[in-house]
Amino acid sequence: MPGGGRCPDCGSAELVEDSHYSQSQLVCSDCGCVVTEGVLTTTYSDEGNLREVTYSRSTGENEQVSRSQQRGLRRVRDLCRVLQLPPTFEDTAVAYYQQAYRHSGIRAARLQKKEVLVGCCVLITCRQHNWPLTMGTICTLLYADLDAFSGTYMQIVKLLGLDVPSLCLADLVKTYCSSFKLFQASPSVPAKYVEDKEKMLSRTLQLVELADETWLVTGRHPLPVITAATFLAWQSLRPSDRLTCSLARFCKLANVDLPYPASSRLQELLAVLLRMAEQLAWLQVLKLNKRSVVKHISDLLQHRRTLVRKAFRDGTAEMEAQEEERQGQGQGQGRGKEEGGSSSLDLSEEKRGASPALLLPPCMLKPPKRIRPTPSVSTVTGDENISDSEIEQYLRTPQEVRDFLKAQAARQAAVSVPNPP
Amino acid sequence: MDQNNSLPPYAQGLASPQGAMTPGIPIFSPMMPYGTGLTPQPIQNTSSLSILEEQQRQQQQQQQQQQQQQQQQQQQQQQAVAAVQQSTSQQATQGPSGQTPQLFHSQTLTTAPLPGTTPLYPSPMTPMTPITPATPASESSGIVPQLQNIVSTVNLGCKLDLKTIALRARNAEYNPKRFAAVIMRIREPRTTALIFSSGKMVCTGAKSEEQSRLAARKYARVVQKLGFPAKFLDFKIQNMVGSCDVKFPIRLEGLVLTHQQFSSYEPELFPGLIYRMIKPRIVLLIFVSGKVVLTGAKVRAEIYEAFENIYPILKGFRKTT
Numbered sequence: 216m217p218g219g220g221r222c223p224d225c226g227s228a229e230l231v232e233d234s235h236y237s238q239s240q241l242v243c244s245d246c247g248c249v250v251t252e253g254v255l256t257t258t259y260s261d262e263g264n265l266r267e268v269t270y271s272r273s274t275g276e277n278e279q280v281s282r283s284q285q286r287g288l289r290r291v292r293d294l295c296r297v298l299q300l301p302p303t304f305e306d307t308a309v310a311y312y313q314q315a316y317r318h319s320g321i322r323a324a325r326l327q328k329k330e331v332l333v334g335c336c337v338l339i340t341c342r343q344h345n346w347p348l349t350m351g352t353i354c355t356l357l358y359a360d361l362d363a364f365s366g367t368y369m370q371i372v373k374l375l376g377l378d379v380p381s382l383c384l385a386d387l388v389k390t391y392c393s394s395f396k397l398f399q400a401s402p403s404v405p406a407k408y409v410e411d412k413e414k415m416l417s418r419t420l421q422l423v424e425l426a427d428e429t430w431l432v433t434g435r436h437p438l439p440v441i442t443a444a445t446f447l448a449w450q451s452l453r454p455s456d457r458l459t460c461s462l463a464r465f466c467k468l469a470n471v472d473l474p475y476p477a478s479s480r481l482q483e484l485l486a487v488l489l490r491m492a493e494q495l496a497w498l499q500v501l502k503l504n505k506r507s508v509v510k511h512i513s514d515l516l517q518h519r520r521t522l523v524r525k526a527f528r529d530g531t532a533e534m535e536a537q538e539e540e541r542q543g544q545g546q547g548q549g550r551g552k553e554e555g556g557s558s559s560l561d562l563s564e565e566k567r568g569a570s571p572a573l574l575l576p577p578c579m580l581k582p583p584k585r586i587r588p589t590p591s592v593s594t595v596t597g598d599e600n601i602s603d604s605e606i607e608q609y610l611r612t613p614q615e616v617r618d619f620l621k622a623q624a625a626r627q628a629a630v631s632v633p634n635p636p
Numbered sequence: 637m638d639q640n641n642s643l644p645p646y647a648q649g650l651a652s653p654q655g656a657m658t659p660g661i662p663i664f665s666p667m668m669p670y671g672t673g674l675t676p677q678p679i680q681n682t683s684s685l686s687i688l689e690e691q692q693r694q695q696q697q698q699q700q701q702q703q704q705q706q707q708q709q710q711q712q713q714q715q716a717v718a719a720v721q722q723s724t725s726q727q728a729t730q731g732p733s734g735q736t737p738q739l740f741h742s743q744t745l746t747t748a749p750l751p752g753t754t755p756l757y758p759s760p761m762t763p764m765t766p767i768t769p770a771t772p773a774s775e776s777s778g779i780v781p782q783l784q785n786i787v788s789t790v791n792l793g794c795k796l797d798l799k800t801i802a803l804r805a806r807n808a809e810y811n812p813k814r815f816a817a818v819i820m821r822i823r824e825p826r827t828t829a830l831i832f833s834s835g836k837m838v839c840t841g842a843k844s845e846e847q848s849r850l851a852a853r854k855y856a857r858v859v860q861k862l863g864f865p866a867k868f869l870d871f872k873i874q875n876m877v878g879s880c881d882v883k884f885p886i887r888l889e890g891l892v893l894t895h896q897q898f899s900s901y902e903p904e905l906f907p908g909l910i911y912r913m914i915k916p917r918i919v920l921l922i923f924v925s926g927k928v929v930l931t932g933a934k935v936r937a938e939i940y941e942a943f944e945n946i947y948p949i950l951k952g953f954r955k956t957t
Contacts, residue, residue: 597849
């Protein structure tokens with residue numbers, strides 16, 4: 216009750232502040248007489264005192280799902296349907312998207328990032344269920360750049376603290392190989408190129424396993440290796456008719472895009488097979504090359520475990536042995552004891568004269584591109600005296616400054632007159 | 637609809653995989669032999685404690701050749717550290733014991749402080765040459781990471797006119813539309829500096845802490861000679877990058893399986909494995925060729941310590957056939 220006011224009609228002191236709709240009024244509670252009325256409209260100065268609260272600072276954001284989040288969730292569901300994923304995947308992906316949206320960094324991100332986030336959530340879901348989906352596929356479907364995708368993907372995995380398993384290679388081989396259009400004759404695929412799916416799948420799997428064992432898969436994009444393995448498997452199943460077909464033509468026939476590194480993976484795989492062939496008695500006499508070895512791939516794959524063991528020295532044990540020799544006997548014997556057995560075996564192999572290749576990743580077998588300069592030991596303290604002459608060399612002389620200013624002015628003049636007469 | 641028609645490279649594999657609803661293929665099919673010494677576990681198994689216990693046991697067996705003392709010390713420290721780690725566990729998804737105590741199998745904890753840790757403002761008496769950390773010869777890797785880059789900042793303590801600096805210095809470039817700082821370079825030590833109008837400066841490219849400090853002082857002297865009252869306040873090393881080579885190939889797929897809380901390996905994106913070590917807080921890039929890049933350190937000792945921590949882990953992935 217406001218102090219000091221009295222109703223002019225009945226004289227009571229019971230005045231109440233009440234509002235009639237949006238108009239504040241001072242009303243006598245005894246007789247109902249309106250003592251004063253508030254102003255319906257606000258003046259300019261009044262409005263200046265009003266405070267606006269931005270949407271992001273109000274609680275409205277937390278109470279309802281924003282339009283862009285709704286759009287994002289719809290896109291997640293659409294993407295899951297396009298990829299024909301099982302229904303449980305959809306719910307998981309939607310949950311991840313909602314979880315990500317709770318972080319302010321994601322809420323305030325650009326629309327492009329939110330679109331890429333849709334793909335990230337779907338990819339994480341697929342990975343966790345061992346569904347082989349490559350990032351390239353997602354990027355194509357989203358019309359997104361792989362760089363943008365990778366940045367958002369790494370960020371979201373870290374932000375949500377998720378454990379994302381690696382791409383399952385065996386599953387990827389099966390899905391990828393099934394997408395090759397070589398299992399039925401068609402106008403573009405002659406009969407001699409048609410192949411049985413199961414045979415091709417099993418042989419491709421064996422070739423990819425071989426590539427994995429011989430360090431051709433670690434650190435590289437998996438798809439080009441699988442393409443090369445599929446090509447070799449297909450060729451080896453009917454070499455007489457298919458040796459003339461090149462990798463590029465094969466991919467065109469099969470209606471599959473040829474990834475750029477696939478040809479170098481193919482060469483690496485053929486080199487491995489050649490080395491293995493050297494260990495088979497009945498192939499040694501044939502003097503195989505990269506084309507003719509394809510005919511014997513079935514034999515090589517049959518005995519691949521023994522052949523790899525015989526054809527390649529353990530590159531790691533070899534390097535250990537070299538290290539031991541270099542460091543001499545001064546070092547502790549503790550470490551040497553473990554490798555003593557294997558290194559002596561290597562040395563005896565070398566003495567025999569056979570020189571099997573080292574089983575190492577190709578990057579370690581190539582000669583270094585440039586000689587590493589040995590780091591020189593510098594005796595810099597950080598507190599030395601800095602001579603004036605050394606600093607002077609970095610400063611322009613006054614004449615140079617004048618020349619530079621003149622040149623700048625001339626350039627400005629030239630720019631401001633675009634079409635000199 | 638033939639989806640494969642319109643899909644560019646790598647956009648394959650849209651058909652549903654066979655047996656899609658069955659549980660995932662155990663990762664240690666004969667396809668991926670990861671050698672002896674590591675207990676294979678499928679990815680979905682969340683009781684990662686069993687792998688770590690197994691590995692602990694195996695590593696301890698290996699080290700039984702060495703002195704008993706060190707083993708006991710290790711165990712005590714592991715317990716202490718495991719207890720500490722449990723209380724500061726960052727991963728909510730895994731149990732606290734998911735933090736691998738394996739990091740502390742290295743021997744550096746039992747050794748004296750590394751003499752390689754040079755203080756930032758050394759007295760003229762201390763030797764400046766990089767010294768090999770004094771770990772016992774039989775346990776140390778014998779490899780010292782080389783520093784490749786040092787990033788430091790210093791405050792010149794006065795507002796600068798970048799246009800004047802760019803005009804009167806020979807080694808400066810300034811393009812305000814591209815970047816709001818002057819880029820200045822000196823030849824000795826070979827470094828680059830970004831000088832901002834607020835007076836703050838970033839110095840990059842030096843190969844040691846002392847070189848970084850000397851280079852920053854030279855830049856400050858250049859700015860002084862250009863007529864600004866430049867001082868040399870709050871010199872601080874912000875980041876150090878080192879690299880080294882363990883000289884054997886590493887099975888990155890195996891490493892990411894056993895240390896999944898710390899590792900991130902996406903061959904589709906980057907050929908190396910990104911290992912985020914918790915103590916010390918260093919990020920390591922590990923490549924299949926055995927080359928390791930260590931970054932994120934504020935002092936040299938962190939790089940050495942991180943490498944000594946990772947070396948036994950990497951050695952565990954060496955024998956693969």
